[in-house]
Amino acid sequence: MPELPEVQTVLDGVQSVLNGRVLAGLESYYPGTVILDPELSDDAFPSRLDKATRRGKYMLFQLDSGVTMIVHLRMTGKLVYDSQAMETHKHERARILLEGGEAIRFIDPRTFGKITLLKSENLEYYMPKLGPEPLSEEFDANYLHLILAGRSAPIKNLLLDQRLIAGLGNIYVCELLFRAKVRPQRPGKSISRKESRLMVKHAKAVLQEAIKVGGTSISDFRRIDDKTGEFQNFLQVYQQKECPKGHALENIRLGGRSSFYCPVCQR
Numbered sequence: 001m002p003e004l005p006e007v008q009t010v011l012d013g014v015q016s017v018l019n020g021r022v023l024a025g026l027e028s029y030y031p032g033t034v035i036l037d038p039e040l041s042d043d044a045f046p047s048r049l050d051k052a053t054r055r056g057k058y059m060l061f062q063l064d065s066g067v068t069m070i071v072h073l074r075m076t077g078k079l080v081y082d083s084q085a086m087e088t089h090k091h092e093r094a095r096i097l098l099e100g101g102e103a104i105r106f107i108d109p110r111t112f113g114k115i116t117l118l119k120s121e122n123l124e125y126y127m128p129k130l131g132p133e134p135l136s137e138e139f140d141a142n143y144l145h146l147i148l149a150g151r152s153a154p155i156k157n158l159l160l161d162q163r164l165i166a167g168l169g170n171i172y173v174c175e176l177l178f179r180a181k182v183r184p185q186r187p188g189k190s191i192s193r194k195e196s197r198l199m200v201k202h203a204k205a206v207l208q209e210a211i212k213v214g215g216t217s218i219s220d221f222r223r224i225d226d227k228t229g230e231f232q233n234f235l236q237v238y239q240q241k242e243c244p245k246g247h248a249l250e251n252i253r254l255g256g257r258s259s260f261y262c263p264v265c266q267r
């Protein structure tokens with residue numbers, strides 16, 4: 001499942017493809033994949049990209065026609081650039097058409113992904129409430145310690161809650177908890193200020209390292225050129241058998257997700 005570094009990687013790829021090109025339209029091949037704002041007028045296309053941004057795991061493409069396209073990859077969605085897009089691929093749910101026959105295919109086997117096309121002024125209505133970006137200054141030890149206070153839910157579940165922090169997912173939470181030496185099942189309120197500081201520091205570091213190498217390709221994450229990211233080679237606990245010090249890792253279920261941790265290194 002794409003998390004912040006993977007979404008950022010895709011966003012950068014799409015931005016470089018769309019730069020200077022004319023978007024000709026958006027086609028949908030599967031019911032429910034494309035959501036259209038009822039207030040949308042029919043002059044959304046042709047248009048050009050004004051600005052591409054990311055918010056949590058959402059990509060926002062602001063077009064110069066006053067329209068915004070929100071892309072949410074969810075479980076298995078990916079965007080793949082094709083210079084000569086003819087027939088639709090298996091699992092291709094939608095397609096962003098570019099002038100001259102090029103396209104960006106939205107491939108999504110599990111069909112949870114969404115592309116929403118809306119009037120830019122309605123953006124707030126279409127976006128869920130999200131916590132601060134983990135790479136922003138707003139996400140610091142004070143903020144984390146404050147939101148954990150009084151909560152008995154496991155720290156891992158709290159870090160995954162997009163309303164508290166936007167963009168973290170299972171892989172990077174497992175990794176940052178290992179680096180911060182904190183067990184995933186600890187209640188949020190048991191986390192000390194010092195541990196909050198360590199978690200913030202390691203969250204930022206692990207995300208930046210992953211962005212640098214194009215994200216993690218575990219199952220089907222691909223960049224826009226359909227190449228894989230490389231951070232899977234740097235994972236210390238996620239889907240591993242031993243921690244870097246050679247201790248056997250535990251794998252427990254928390255909130256329905258596999259949680260890898262080292263019972264020796266993490267307290």
Ligand SMILES: [Zn+2]
Binds near residue numbers: 266
């Ligand atoms: Zn260990």
